[in-house]
Amino acid sequence: MGTSDIFKYFLISLLILYILFISFPTHLSTFDLMSSFKSINNKPPNSNSSASSSSPTTLRHVVFGLVGSEGSWHHRRRYIESWWRPNATRGYIFLDRPPTGDLLPWPDASPPYRLSENLTAFLQETKAAVPFAVRIVHAIMEVFREADDGNLRWVVMGDDDSIFFVDNLVDMVAGYDHRKYYYFGAPSEFIMSNFWFSFAQGFGGAGVILSYPLAKALAADMDNCLRRGAQIISADHITMVCVADLGVSLSPHRGLHQVDMHGDISGFLSAHPAVPILSLHHFDHVDPIFPATDRAEAARRLMKAAAADESRMMQQTICHHKQNHWSLSIAWGYSAHIYERMMPRWILQKPIETFQAWAGLPRPPPQFLFNTREPSRDACEAPHLFFFREVEKTPNRTLTIYSRAAPRGLPVCWWANSVSADNISEIRVLSPPTKRTEMDRAECCDVVLEGEKAEVTFRECFSNDTLAV
Structure with missing residues (x-):
C-alpha cells in the first residue's frame, strides 16, 4: 500500500468516527458509549412483575420479617403493636414454637405469626456455632418466600423489640430504585460492637433493609450462605458476609438505631440529627423513654406523636x-x-x-x-x-x-x-x-x-x- 492509499484510509476512518460521534448524545463520554453497547446484552432479567414497575413505592411493596421467641413475645408484642397497622402493614413474626397462654387466640393487633423452619438436621450437619443466629438469617428466605407475590420491592428484617417508623421508612426506600441491589443498615452506636463484629455490617435489631433482587439472591443462595457462615457467632455478621459474597456493600442510614446502650437514653434521643428516624431497638435493655411510664406505654406515647407527623x-x-x-x-x-x-x-x-x-x-x-x-x-x-x-x-x-x-x-x-x-x-x-x-x-x-x-x-x-x- 502506497503513501497516498494510507492517507486515504486514514481520512475515511476519521470520517466514520466523526459520523459515529455525532450520532450519540453529546453528554455521553467514551466510557458511557462503551457501557451502552455492553448493557444491551447484559441487562439483568426481571422475573418479578413489580421489579419492572415504575409506579410509586407504597407500604404494600414492603414486607417486614421479625424474628423472636414465643417466650419473649408475651410482653414484647406491645412494642410491635405500637407501630404495626393491621390489614395495612405486611409481614410476619417468626416464633421458635407455637404460641400459648395469652397469645391464644392470636391477637388481631399483632403481625401474623409463622413458625421458623425446623433446621435441626442442617444445624447438625454444619455444626453451627450459634443455632439461633442461623435461624435469624434463614428467616430472610422464609419471609421472601411468603411475600413474593408480584408486589414485593423491599424486605425489612428486625427483632421482636424493633420499633419502626413505617411512613418514614417507606418514604426512604421510595427514593431508591428497588430493581437494584441495596443493603441498608446502621452500625452500632457502641464502638466496640463494631470492632468485635464489623464496621461494615447492618445491625439487625435496628433493621436491615434489602431490595428485591438482593433478597431474592440471598434466598436462592441461603443454604450455601449458611454453610459458609456456620462458625460465625452473629446473625448480623453472617448476613453481611453473605451479602458481600454477592458483591454488595452496606449503605449506612443515620435514621436506623441499634441502641446498643443501657440506662437512660433520653440524652441520645433528644439530639437526633436532621434525618427522618426509621427505627429504635433494644426497648427491653433501656429505661422507659418517658418519665413515670412502663416501656409499652412509652412506645405507645411515642407513636402517638409519630401518627401526627413522622x-x-x-x-x-x-x-x-x-x-x-x-x-x-x-x-x-x-x-x-x-x-x-x-x-x-x-x-x-x-x-x-x-x-x-x-x-x-x-x-x-x-x-x-x-x-x-x-x-x-x-x-x-x-x-x-x-x-x-x-x-x-x-x-x-x-x-x-x-x-x-x-x-x-x-x-x-x-x-x-x-x-x-x-x-x-x-x-x-x-x-x-x-x-x-x-x-x-x-x-x-x-x-x-x-x-x-x-x-x-x-x-x-x-x-x-x-x-x-
Whole structure:
C-alpha cells in the first residue's frame, strides 16, 4: 500500500468516527458509549412483575420479617403493636414454637405469626456455632418466600423489640430504585460492637433493609450462605458476609438505631440529627423513654406523636430567646430542653451522655461513634427537662405539648443577664401541618413567653437566618 492509499484510509476512518460521534448524545463520554453497547446484552432479567414497575413505592411493596421467641413475645408484642397497622402493614413474626397462654387466640393487633423452619438436621450437619443466629438469617428466605407475590420491592428484617417508623421508612426506600441491589443498615452506636463484629455490617435489631433482587439472591443462595457462615457467632455478621459474597456493600442510614446502650437514653434521643428516624431497638435493655411510664406505654406515647407527623419525629430544632438569654432544643414529639444561657448549636447537637456503654468493663473514651457531652450540675449547662405529653392536629398547624419532668433544683445560671426558667411548666410547639421533605437545613423557630408557658413556632429558615450566638 502506497503513501497516498494510507492517507486515504486514514481520512475515511476519521470520517466514520466523526459520523459515529455525532450520532450519540453529546453528554455521553467514551466510557458511557462503551457501557451502552455492553448493557444491551447484559441487562439483568426481571422475573418479578413489580421489579419492572415504575409506579410509586407504597407500604404494600414492603414486607417486614421479625424474628423472636414465643417466650419473649408475651410482653414484647406491645412494642410491635405500637407501630404495626393491621390489614395495612405486611409481614410476619417468626416464633421458635407455637404460641400459648395469652397469645391464644392470636391477637388481631399483632403481625401474623409463622413458625421458623425446623433446621435441626442442617444445624447438625454444619455444626453451627450459634443455632439461633442461623435461624435469624434463614428467616430472610422464609419471609421472601411468603411475600413474593408480584408486589414485593423491599424486605425489612428486625427483632421482636424493633420499633419502626413505617411512613418514614417507606418514604426512604421510595427514593431508591428497588430493581437494584441495596443493603441498608446502621452500625452500632457502641464502638466496640463494631470492632468485635464489623464496621461494615447492618445491625439487625435496628433493621436491615434489602431490595428485591438482593433478597431474592440471598434466598436462592441461603443454604450455601449458611454453610459458609456456620462458625460465625452473629446473625448480623453472617448476613453481611453473605451479602458481600454477592458483591454488595452496606449503605449506612443515620435514621436506623441499634441502641446498643443501657440506662437512660433520653440524652441520645433528644439530639437526633436532621434525618427522618426509621427505627429504635433494644426497648427491653433501656429505661422507659418517658418519665413515670412502663416501656409499652412509652412506645405507645411515642407513636402517638409519630401518627401526627413522622417526618419531623425526634429531629432536633434549636432556637434562642434573646431577651432571657435562653437556648431551647426541641426533639419534636419527644422532648424539649431550656438552657439558661445562649449556647451554640454545635454544643447542643452533642447528646448528653445520660446512657451507659453496651458491654464490657469501663473503658477510656471514646465509647461511641458520636461526640457526647457529660451530664452537668452547672446551672448554665444543665437543661430544664420537658417531655412530650399530647398532640393536636388541625388543617393549619400541629401542636405538640411538653410538660416539665421535675424541678431542676439548681440556682439561676451565673452567666451575665441570665434569667431563671424555673417558672416554665409547659412548652407548646407549633409546627406546619405539612410533611417535611427537604432535610438539607434544619427548621428555625421563634419563641414567645406567656406566663408559665413557652410557645415555640417552627418555620423554614430565611436565607439570611443565622443561628450563631
